[in-house]
Amino acid sequence: MKQNKYDELEFYEKYSRMPRSIGGLKAAGEWHAFRALLPELRDKRVLDLGCGFGWHCRYAREELARSVVGIDLSEKMLARAREDTNDSAIEYRRLAIEDIDFPAEEFDVVISSLALHYVERFDIVCRKVHHCLVSGGAFVLSVEHPIFTALAAQDWYYGPQGERLHWPVDDYQKEGLRQTHFLEHDVVKYHRTVATYVNALTESGFSISKLSEPQPTVELQAQIPEMRDETRRPMFLLIAAVRN
Template sequence: MKQNKYDEDGFFANYSGMPRSIGGLEAAGEWQSFRPMLPDLKGKRVLDIGCGFGWHCRYAREQQAESVVGIDISDNMLARARELTDDPKIEYRRLAIEDLDYPAGSFDVVISSLALHYIERFDAVCRDVRRLLAPGGSFVFSTEHPVFTARAAQDWHYGPEGEKLHWPVDDYYAEGLRQARFLENDVIKYHRTVATLLNALIETGFSIRKLSEPQPSREMVETIPGMRDELRRPMFLMVAADRND
């Protein structure tokens, strides 16, 4: 199933109002941890799968990437990315992650930010990405953490006064579809264990270079209401892996 919520007007309007949609990478809580996981991008051919507004594409060119391709299934996302981009070496294309059709060895780095929990077959994505990467290439991605995706509710357990008592984890080993609620809409996500994610990479020919379960920065905790609760459980899992050759 190829889900395209971002071309629904109400959902896209809500997404466009999020701080990360307005402020870009610096407004994304995980960026300070994600950025150092990227390899040297100078002279590299970069593919961003699920590129959204193109923030990572433009960053790659700022780091002197030779060329950048950003793909997304959403026309709305791509239209906004093109509005924000003035660089002939960045190409945006409407394409689902499940349909990657570039020739083998077309890219040196593949990036994905918070898109892969919408994809049913992570193992198939790993195989496609490895094929697309040149020898020694890198795959760096972020996804919602399995602690976060285990329960479809994706919410705290509250006390009688509405206080956040704890983050419940249940059905962790029951992998598969979750009907979650995000931006006031029903959204399909896919839950996988940490072991499933890492083993899919290993079994398709990647070496895992670095893992991160990022916490918000001290500045974000001090300035953004409610951000201190994000220190209580991981929301994101980030992985940097290199193609074995």
């Protein structure tokens, strides 16, 4: 199933008003940890799976990547990415992550930020990424943490005064489709355990170099108060892998 919620006008407009959509990478609670997992990008050929507004593509070029290809299924996201980009070394293509079919060893680094939990067959994507990476190439990805995706409600358990008491976890081992509610819209996500993410990568020929379950920085918590609760449970899972 290939979703394209971001081309639905109302959903896109609400997403565009989110802090991370306005402030970019600096407003993303996991960016400091994601950046720390990235390899040296100088003179590298980079592929961004689910590039959205192109923030990571432009960052790669700031780090002197030789070339960047960003793919996304949403034409609205790509239109803004192109509008905000003035760099001939960045190419944006409209393409579903599941449909990538690049030549062998086309890229040195593949990244994906908060897109792969929308993809049903993570294992197939891993094999395709392995194919298009050079030997020793890096695959760095972030997804919503399985503790966050286990229950379709994706919400806190509240007390009588509306206080956030705890984050419920249930059906963790029951992998598959979750009909969630995000920005007042029904959105399909796919829940996988941490083990499934790791095993899919290793069985596709990757070695895991690091896992990260980051918290927002103190500075970001001060700027965006609602992020303070993100220290109570992991919202993101980040994985850095290397092609064997």
